[in-house]
Amino acid sequence: MASPPAPSPGPFAKLPQPLQWLLLIIFAAALGVALETVDFPAALLIGPMLVAIAAGTGGATIRVPRPLFGLGQAVVGCLVASSIQVEVFSSFASDWPIILVSVLSTIVASSFLGWSISRLRILPGSTAVWGSAPGGATAMVLMAEAFGADARLVAFMQYLRVVMVTLAAAFVARLWVDPSAMVTPEHPWFPPLDWPAFAATVLVAAVAGRIGKLLRLPSPYFIGAALIALALHLGAGVPFQIPEWLKAASYIVVGCSIGLNFTRAVVWNALRVLPQVMLSILLLMGFCGAIAWLLSHELGIDPLTAYLATSPGGLDSVAIIATAASNVNLSLVMALQSARLVFVLLFGPALVRFVARGIKP
Known part of the structure; x- marks a missing residue:
């Protein structure tokens, strides 16, 4: 196998830092918005991350x-927590056997794939397991870094799966739904601010890191914000508002933070394992498709609902597709997707450590 390219300073290294920042911000925002206009999955995060990877490998x-990275993580934590609605629990109460079996089987399958990737020495232990975890992609990347995995390769695996799963879900949805009837919900960039809800978001994002550090949480900003916001949102009914401009800014910060840490060696390693990673993603998608078929065949759930409910990742994109399809049981889709996200957030670290212990030569 060919060896990676010999390291060199790169063109970015020759530029003054203010100019590096200017170019990074301009191109990151431009690519993120451009991908957003064509409904590319996770555009506002993946676009800036790709630009930052180019800058990082170019010697930036x-x-x-x-502190800015921590604030971006905290906003994402609030976003994750506020996406979990109280209504999900009523769906869980009525459909808990379906949800529990689907969630556990998907997590077992993804953990086995991560274990296999590590045993075959395609990627190192916990990195492969975190990269295969079927939770929110950004959450998994931020948690993985806190637990010693290579966040760059985890990001590569997670966001590649987001793109593949979302494209597949959109294609499958079009087999059942008239494409002209599928309208993506509009999210205005500068909506009127609901000041109490917006203030709650700002306050939690501001104090989450300090509280998270006091509690010695592994990812104090993200996990701290997610836990505080979840307790306030579900326990006290406190609303949160994350306007599109704040979400975009946070995604750009997180994407650039991850991307700038890429080196040529990391990119080379990611490209080297691309076929194996894509195969593992396709296997997981196939496994989830088989679960969807069982739910549809044995329990009479309509095929599109079953498929979207069991899709391994891309909760935001799946929610948009499910909302646009009028014949989908949206409550079941969101209950199953949210239950899997909550399960991985709560038990992911312990599960990764358990699986990683079995990865010994």
Whole structure:
């Protein structure tokens, strides 16, 4: 096998840092917005991350300040928590056997794939397991870094799966639904601010890191914000508002933070294992498709609902597709997707450690 390219300073290294920042911000925002206009999955995060990867491999010497990165993580934590609605629990109460079996089987399958990737020495232990975890992609990347995995390769695996799963879900949906009837919900960039809800978001994002550090949480900003916001949102009914401009800014910060840490060696390694990673994603998608078929065949759930409910990742994109299809049981789709996300957030670290212990030569 060919060896990776010999390291060299790269064109970015020759530029002054203010110019590096200017180019990074302009191109990251431009690519993110461009991908968003064509409904590319996770566009506002993946676009800036790709630009930052290009800058990082080109020798960029700039790095996102850690307090700013922490604030971006905290906003994402609030976003994840506020996406879990109280109504999900009523669906869970009525459909808990379906949800439990589907969630556990998907997590077992993804853990087995991560274990296999590590045993075959395609990627190192916990990195492969975190990269295969079927939770929210951004959440998995942020948690993986806190637990010692290579966040760059985890991001590569997670966001590649987001793209593949979302494209497949959109294609499958079009087999059942008239494409002209599928309208993507509009999210205005500068909506009127609901000041109490917006203030709750800002307050939690501001204090989450300090509280998370006091509690010695492994990812204090993200996990701290997610836990606080979840307790306030579900326990006290506190609303949260994350306007599109704030979400975009947070995604750009997180994407650039991850991307700037890529090196040529990391990119080379990612490209080297691309076929194996894509195969593992296709296997997981096939496994989830088989679960969807069983749900449809044995329990009479309509095929599109079953498929969207069991799709391994891309909760936001799946929600948009499910909302646009009028014949889909949206409550079941969101209950199953949310239950899997909550399960991985709560038990992911322990599960990864358990699986990683079995990865010994």
